[in-house]
Amino acid sequence: MACRSGCCCNSIGSFNEDNARFLMLALLIIIYLLCGAAVFSALEQPKEKLAKERWAQRIEQFTNKYNLSQDDLKNFLRNYEEANVAGIRVDATRARWDFAGAFYFVGTVVSTIGFGMTTPVTIAGKIFLIFYGLIGCAATILFFNLFLERVITVIAFVLKFCHERRESRKAGPTQNCRRPSTDNRDRRTDSLAGWKPSVYCVMLILGVAAILVSCCASAMYSAAEGWDYLDALYFCFVAFSTIGFGDMVSNQREIYEAQVAYRVGNFLFILTGVCCIYSLFNVISIVIKQVLNWLLRRLETPCHC
């Protein structure tokens, strides 16, 4: 509800509602970031100090044992860092730029996961990436949006089907999930008109789906990679949310048992996971928008003029 001019006595009177919502969200995100930074700093700082001390000891011990020059060792480690960027690790990893490796790489580009286990190092590769990513990422966003649209349609279909079955059995139908909401794009599934599920219903279903996919995927990853189940869950969230830190990356060793099955499983789990979590983020963002609208209405103090 935008403030009607001449009858507004609060601070957001001079803005219209859209601007107020935008600024309020920006403010809330900054507060959220500050709180998050404080919590993570408190949780992780002790371990950082510990890791630094341990590494200092280790480097001291190693140089003493072999009577190395510190500068020489540092140069060697710098070379290793460069080799790391080119995808080289101590323990044999899969080839980075064979066709399968390059396919994994372009998958992390268009999904914007960007693990970074493989990155282009040639100038031509870097320039090509910019143009390739521009179209690829846009196409993937469209794919995710159409996926969400399909999910909503399927839910509407199931709701309608359940309702009709229930009605054919007894007289009084109880609709607990159905409510027109979410958004109103052009749909041509005319028979399903009016059966749009509520945003909370979609959120619930997507949330359950995301948890199921993550749990199954984690079971696969912990078995194949030897990760803790909790670590595997963390990996799943980081990958499916397209954050993709790259501190843990699936399917990087040279040899696995059931190699082909694992590769296919990895691809399918990441695809489904990203679809679910991306859609979930979008649905949660609609709920956050509703909360913002509610907050704005609360902030609009009653007019005394």
Add this chain to the structure above:
Amino acid sequence: MACRSGCCCNSIGSFNEDNARFLMLALLIIIYLLCGAAVFSALEQPKEKLAKERWAQRIEQFTNKYNLSQDDLKNFLRNYEEANVAGIRVDATRARWDFAGAFYFVGTVVSTIGFGMTTPVTIAGKIFLIFYGLIGCAATILFFNLFLERVITVIAFVLKFCHERRESRKAGPTQNCRRPSTDNRDRRTDSLAGWKPSVYCVMLILGVAAILVSCCASAMYSAAEGWDYLDALYFCFVAFSTIGFGDMVSNQREIYEAQVAYRVGNFLFILTGVCCIYSLFNVISIVIKQVLNWLLRRLETPCHC
């Protein structure tokens, strides 16, 4: 145009249009991925072999010089890899988990850039990340969507303003950018109704803005970090598109000239850049949808029944 039943003689007759579009997009993306994998593989594979050979030579030279045990050196490098995950590098980097570092980290989480220069290593940090990211990423998606909405409103305002000025000067107005399109969400800027810019107009403006921001940001990064201008441009695209490989990360050294100004500039450039490129992706995805619709209409062969 969905196929009317009984009068359809092509392969997509049994699907409705939405499903056909979804499947066609999936197919096109897979083809796009395969082509991309082939190109990147061709571009990067020679360099990978070279890097592997160079690293093998380097490790041989180093072990010979100091008469090291290969196994011992490999263990040492494994320890270095672990230290890397904890954010340690040979050359002094900024503290990872002081407040400023943690703020940079949460920024890469909620934006889903996920450079990975800093990652949680404690169990508590990993669990907290999942819940923190869930709300944070959703809020940021809403922020980007509202940003795009604001941009469209501003363009509509400018179009209307220009038109009114022109009309007050002469009689016949020429509207080259105005056409109702993009999407039809609820807007309450009633005075701007009918002034929605066309999707191509928005794409053009966002594209120019993205190029401008990237060029300016690259100038700053190449000056502050000592990167090639082209490398800096590549970094800008990778960061702004939220791919965030992490092979190059800005603002990681311990000391910079004009430290505070650079940190603020880094934050502002990444914020504006991500807003522009995210919006650009969304607008391009609308254009891709239009292309898909056109393709679908072309595939619908005329009925001969």
